[in-house]
């Protein structure tokens with residue numbers, strides 16, 4: 001067993017061995033959530049594409065397929081062991097493809113779990129299908145289930161909604177496959193993206209909670225968990241992957257590396273954005289009263305209207321010289337172009353440009369954002385900017 005005490009005072013515990021033996025040694029009712037990425041049993045001589053080249057699908061001996069009966073017994077055994085380790089409001093997430101996931105579903109139901117959702121992880125950058133005899137494989141499924149049929153489970157509904165730009169998070173998650181920035185210590189053949197684990201952990205646990213991964217691989221779950229101040233218990237049978245996990249964990253001891261990883265993990269390429277908008281004190285009050293803000297439609301430096309991310313604006317962060325920051329959801333999609341005179345007629349200053357883009361927001365629904373941002377430390381505090389929503393919410 002390897003144990004790191006991290007600077008966040010959360011644990012990173014790794015067990016090197018067979019999860020069928022080790023899960024049983026953990027205390028009952030002790031973990032808040034489980035993420036499992038078990039063998040899919042798909043390394044059976046098929047072909048795939050890696051770095052533009054045709055390769056044989058061979059993830060390792062642990063992924064070589066048995067009979068349907070073997071796959072069933074295997075999944076039934078570890079899922080049964082895991083259930084008693086979950087707290088009563090705990091949930092389990094299991095990833096898979098058609099090779100294993102329908103068997104996992106059957107086992108879950110037979111063991112008394114209640115299936116809550118089946119998440120479709122849609123890869124935004126799937127490799128091509130070389131045979132051209134099938135649709136392109138671009139998804140994996142993640143079953144989310146709770147321990148008990150009747151007892152309520154933990155779900156951070158509001159955080160998920162905020163991450164989704166203010167509307168209910170759906171069960172289709174568009175997230176790119178694992179990136180090079182996640183493989184700086186080496187790679188695991190079936191490594192999961194940190195961004196997938198970020199969402200899973202945020203949805204189903206709180207800071208200080210404990211997450212178990214019985215098929216830890218390179219410990220993506222543990223890295224995401226520790227970055228989010230959650231404890232991690234991982235089990236992995238292959239000692240080379242234990243080494244890789246330790247290397248990945250070591251990176252987090254460098255605060256700059258940890259910060260960089262946290263920022264990358266929280267970003268999603270198509271995420272909702274925030275208009276960070278400085279206002280003069282008089283305009284600030286009036287903007288909140290009228291639920292509208294505005295920015296120059298264009299100036300010598302160009303226009304925010306054609307900057308990437310403007311089309312995904314979901315929020316406005318109002319501030320006065322980096323202070324009195326308030327985050328509001330935009331109330332309508334799109335914007336209107338107003339003249340300076342129109343704005344002045346309502347009492348706004350609007351004196352630096354002939355035309356302004358006007359956006360509406362819900363002034364009576366300020367958002368409780370959880371990251372103290374110091375706008376004054378950013379360059380050009382008073383210049384309007386477009387920032388990813390993950391700069392402001394989603395840490396808890």
Ligand SMILES: C[S@@+](CC[C@H](N)C(=O)[O-])C[C@H]1O[C@@H](n2cnc3c(N)ncnc32)[C@H](O)[C@@H]1O
Nearest residue numbers: 018019037188190191192215217218220236237
């Ligand atoms: C699909 S991979 C997990 C990858 C991981 N999610 C990551 O991001 O790196 C499954 C892992 O489970 C391990 N494994 C397979 N059977 C196991 C068992 N019975 N006990 C412990 N580990 C096992 C394999 O060695 C492999 O590293």
